[in-house]
Amino acid sequence: MICIEDYIKDLSPSKEYKESLVKYSSQSIKELDLPDNLVQQLCSASLPIKSDYCVFGENPITFYELPQKKCYALIPDTYIEIAKMEWVGNIAISLTNGFVWQIFPDYYRRSFMNSSIAQYTESLGAWLRFYPQFQDYVADMYDMNPQFSLFDNPEVYSPIKQKLKEIDAKAMESDDNYWVRCCEPDII
Incomplete structure (x- = not known):
């Protein structure tokens, strides 16, 4: 059997994956007026910004060159959106606690992903x-x-x-x- x-x-993450990771620069996110702890997270953790990965066969994730500050209708908190998943919402970080969330803006709900960007x-x-x-x-x-x-x-x-x-x-x-x-x- x-x-x-x-x-x-x-x-463990593949060599290709590790090589695709990029950090946001503090200069690039300066205009977002973020809390210091989130700036530190965004500048110290790496994301596969220039890659086309799929969590599942046909669910590509597109990471943004620059994160976007967002508020979503009926979803508490303010977020920094870092990516879009083709079929299943967006990926965003809470300004309040730095948690990473899967956001479903059309359905007014969210799903917890990770406790930090690095863990995500x-x-x-x-x-x-x-x-x-x-x-x-x-x-x-x-x-x-x-x-x-x-x-x-x-x-x-x-x-x-x-x-x-x-x-x-x-x-x-x-x-x-x-x-x-x-x-x-x-x-x-």
């Missing part, structure tokens, strides 16, 4: 490393057993859940959080 551990060899970047790098290995495993399992179901095999997500919890335990606390939802069998 094939197990997921045979496929998941490494969950590391989580994304781990996920991008996990997902192709996961896809290979699932394809092989379907070839061996056309009745294979992720609903019957939730342990498939154990390696990435553990890694995401190590990176940011708060990100994995609630079933409504972004990374927890990524590890659900109905999202593949």
Whole structure:
């Protein structure tokens, strides 16, 4: 029997991913009039600003060259929006506490992603490393057993859940959080 551990060899961000990371300069975000702690976060954490990554096969993330200050209708707080995900909202950082959120402006709701930009970047790098290995495993399992179901095999997500919890335990606390939802069998 094939197990997921045979496929998941490494969950650390790839060299390509690390090389795609760029920091915002304090000069470039000066006009946003941000709290000092958020300026420090934005200037010390790196993001894949000039890359085209997809969390899932057809969900590209477009990171902004310059972040944008935003308020969203019926969603509390003010944010710095740093990216747009093609099908599932925007990525924004709360000015109040520096938390990273998935924002659904058309639905007036948000979903917690990470406790900081640095933790978001590391989580994304781990996920991008996990997902192709996961896809290979699932394809092989379907070839061996056309009745294979992720609903019957939730342990498939154990390696990435553990890694995401190590990176940011708060990100994995609630079933409504972004990374927890990524590890659900109905999202593949």
